[in-house]
Amino acid sequence: METPILARIDQPADLKQLSLPELTQLASELRHVLLNKVSQTGGHVGPNLGVVELTIAFHTIFNSPVDKVVWDVSHQSYTHKILTGRKQAWLDPAHYNDVSGYTTPEESPHDYFNIGHTSTSIALATGMAVARDLEGKTGNVMAVIGDGSLSGGLALEGLNIAATLKSNLIILVNDNGMAIAEDHGGIYQNLRELRETNGTSSHNLFKDFGLDYRYVDDGNDLETMLTTFKEIKDVDHPIVLHVHTEKGHGYQPAITNKEAFHWHVPFDLATGQTLHPNTKETYTDVIHATLADELAAKTPITAITAAVPGTYDLKRFARQYPDRYFDVGIAEQESITFAAGQAQQGLRPIVFHSGTFLQRAYDQLSHDLGINKLPVTIMVAGGRINAGDPTHQGIFDVAMLSNIPNLTYLAPTTKEELQAMMHWALHQNNGPVAIRVPSNDVQSVPLAPDFDATKMHTLHAGQQVALLGVGSLLPLATAVQQQLAEQHIDATLIDPRDISDPDTMTLANLKADHQLVVTVEEASLSGGFGEKVSRYYGNSAMRVLNFGAAKRFNDRETTNELRHEFKLTPDQIVTAITDQLAE
Template identity: 80%
Template structure:
């Protein structure tokens, strides 16, 4: 049996010794190890399968890290990592967690940024090119950006700047006709036209911006990519290399189900079927039932808007039934908010569906277009949780961001009944924008008699200790209450509901027969709900304990480790409470 070629590759320099047949075999081997690992661990499947040949060709022709490549999002950098000395993280299960799923300068001199969000690579590369020239350094600078990422405003800003530089800069547009889901927006008609005309169409977005342009019809063909890179290496001006690839190339399930395999939980490699699929009701079911009730029964003139993350909320279900009321603006978070603002100003009731870790990209629009103008837009926020993963996808900063925008009300439901009630209230009030933090810890249910967004909901009224469990942490508050009974403490439990404006009446009432208020939140303590409560009690005798996340970027700690570090387990909380009584 022949020795795998991958065994001989320890750095990009080793690629330069290989002929085309050996490089082609290497591509097959890499695709195999990629699939073997992600089928067990989960990860970005389609994006990485689509750029295997492209990445091998880059590291064969160029001289990394003197020649520098910036991967947009960097969720397609697995092959790059394998070729730059980190292959053990794909070959040895004991080392699967050694590297991040994104580029990380702490891992390798071949990585230049921690990147996990989209549309940034061109702007970053323009800055690197200027720094190279002013410091008289050698090397090419290349940005690799997917077609889906071009809809982000920063990508167009980067192209605009790139066209003014009179120096080496290579912008590789990896065009697979997909974003996370399908591409949405007018510029994709031009990309399609360029693909269909082999790059020869008279209408050319990139040339119109003043950039040189070349087209590669088959970016999954190694010979084509090697030739393309050799042709532009050491070029003396900015150029767009428009490369057509296939998302999920080489694995039938990923080619057939491109959106599902953009990022996938562990799956059966032979069939592509998810291992241990989740079953039962979900908060998405509640959201969709509420949308239908509001639209059909209440005649609410609502619309549903997302910025390229329909899968988080299963929004295509709504889009199929109400296509005129469903909008995917592509990877354009700013547009999603201002688009909704325009609709609301003219009488519609838009709901924007977001991931909390991406919504930060639209902060100015949240504050300026919605907050100042007091427009009744509803924003659903998913992913608010204490998680590990990587520094670029943190679910703990949304409370500090949203709850402190004047005029914006940030609500945190604890049950499916409360979620539905909050959506109904948000769609029928006219005070301003409302964001709703969708719980992410399994669905919970409890009867709801009335709903007042300005009042905390008492789950149990006791004395001495009051536990305020924000959203997903209300069940934890109830667990702590049960444990405190063993210490003869009948603690109160409250659901705060509103993260923006304190229920000062209830907080004042607690002064009568409580001496300790404990806040629990799956969010950064700095700027969070607990900080507001502590400030409220600052000039009183009430003692306050705040539990939540540290203000930092977590990186590959397990969720269990983080919860323990932040003392968010029942045993730890009871210990801290008893110490402070």
């Protein structure tokens, strides 16, 4: 049920009629609806709670969309969305899925970009400011960037160009002393010094770039933000507004556990406790057990992450081996090249990444690792068909990584394979090895004594049809095999393992007594493993069926809906196979 003040807000102009006490009450109401929804659906908690006041102040003082705000990452744009005509998506459970968790131009004229990765806002805003000036338009352009995002190289490149502009540009640095986890890097020493001196320190990163600078100590004080925005509105030159806020402001569990509440699964609102905790063994547990075994064996490993330690629970490793743990901040490029330098000097670095963020370091993967054939191991999480939003897709890593020369991309199907592949990667010298961490529940099957990470493993030798199930979709291929058996088709079942360079000997041997090869992968078909298999058989009589994801950015569809659309269910694959055999 709508609360008194929020009931009157349908667009930013409505805020201009409110008094300071009413705006203050609105902030309280907004926190209530934000927490009520994310506690049920999951979402970004801390980032949104920390910017309620500055968002209200922006839309009260400025005139959106004539005045434009670009939210870096945009995971803190929930209040912005509520105030720009989309409040039903927070007030009515029936409409919870109507809007994205990030800015989306298709939703509103107050959004300008689909943004879900960091460090882009300043560069985008500089381009918008130049376009405004060249087209003779008016209006303020503001970039809102978190302190954590400043560690990304693009943010510094944006600051560099911003300093050359001669017209209005506001760069609001939302400094809460946190990235996803804690901040890492020398830049944060300067930010801390600026906070501690109320912005008066002579050591000032932003001034050194040649930018005007202003500091606000309490960005969660609504009156202060209203006054500050009034004073800098229509500024005729680029200015950095450095605002100190509190991540998770107004909700004690999110303040106490800032990292955990950056993004959180559904939780009990009263206690902050996760509603459905996973108590089963995970592949993260398997990874940590392998790390411990390697260190016990004196393998000179290091663990490197780019601000996503929670994905792999790397704080567990950091507590035991602090001198071997490195968080480079939100700087994916640095994580790869940093690892390259370590490997060249004899260490065995393991870089822990999410596939959707790893794409930001493509050149480093190719140039610094691939060309130099350096034995860096890269763990890749999140390789799966998903549809949360277009900016966080888990299906493009195979096309990206499997086509880099000298890089081997492996797809384990069980915890035993994952352990063995990590061990092999850490002791080979042929080049970088990436390992796609399975996205399904932990599978356990004893390892064959003749294990070879780069050779296909035939789990069942049949004839006529061969099923190649990649990584987490091997169980799907197994289900297909079982259904085919019920139709008296004895299909071969194969675990491909190496998805960058298919085992051509096994593929060649299939020609003797098979007429159809079927690949099943949880990745984009375009550039994927199936294409490599199809290309191998291209000049032969072998027929090939490839099952995987379409090359597109999925948005707010369920995984089950997507799997059905992509024909990734046992019944659909079996039907396609029997139709082929009947031709």
